[in-house]
Amino acid sequence: MHGRETGRWPLWAAAALILTGCGPVAPADNGAMDDDASGATNAPAGNVTSARSPTDGPLSAYVGQYPFDPVAGVAFRDHPLVRAALVQAGGTNAPVDRILDGPGPSTPIARTGDGRILSWGCEQHNCGPHNWALILEADGSNGELCYHDEDATPATVWLIDGRPTSRDEQCPSGN
Numbered sequence: 821m822h823g824r825e826t827g828r829w830p831l832w833a834a835a836a837l838i839l840t841g842c843g844p845v846a847p848a849d850n851g852a853m854d855d856d857a858s859g860a861t862n863a864p865a866g867n868v869t870s871a872r873s874p875t876d877g878p879l880s881a882y883v884g885q886y887p888f889d890p891v892a893g894v895a896f897r898d899h900p901l902v903r904a905a906l907v908q909a910g911g912t913n914a915p916v917d918r919i920l921d922g923p924g925p926s927t928p929i930a931r932t933g934d935g936r937i938l939s940w941g942c943e944q945h946n947c948g949p950h951n952w953a954l955i956l957e958a959d960g961s962n963g964e965l966c967y968h969d970e971d972a973t974p975a976t977v978w979l980i981d982g983r984p985t986s987r988d989e990q991c992p993s994g995n
Contacts, residue, residue: 877958879937882929887920887939896929896939897921901960909954909963911982919952919965927993936962940993953991966991 879901882889887897896902897920906916919941926941937958942951949970956963965979968991978987 877960879956879960880958883931883937884928886928887926887941899960902939902954902956905956905960905963906954906965908981909956909965910979914965914979914982919954932992938992940991951991951993953993955992 879896879899881891882896882899885891885896888895903916903920906919907914910916922941922943924942924944925947926939930938930940932938932955935958936955938953938955940951940953943949949968951968953966954963955966963980966976966987967979968976976987976990978985
């Protein structure tokens, strides 16, 4: 199922903005850490270092593997910690199956600059205009979801705890 063919991705992103009472948000201030009431930060994902940042956890074994490659019999995209992190980041309406099981390309699981886990994917034959990334700790905590649709406003939306956050950056691809 392709996001652009169904038309659900832009509506889902817009609904997230409308339902949370947020409109378009201003870009982050040079990556400075500004906490909002939800505890989410506006800092770029790759530059945040957290005291809670476990670099070794059950998801560490997936680094270098594709999301569909099994490790100990379970693919990253099927791991309960990954699915829970995606729902935690994107909210209850997060299209978990479309992100994790969609037919589009993906890159190998990678580490961000601060040691978190990054999984990136995109719409088949339409990667530049339509892609997403999931960033989480190796223990499955602190999930962040980035969704980019060049036809939406704003084109890139970052979600933490089901709420959009302000960031002046594209979804990272891990390449």
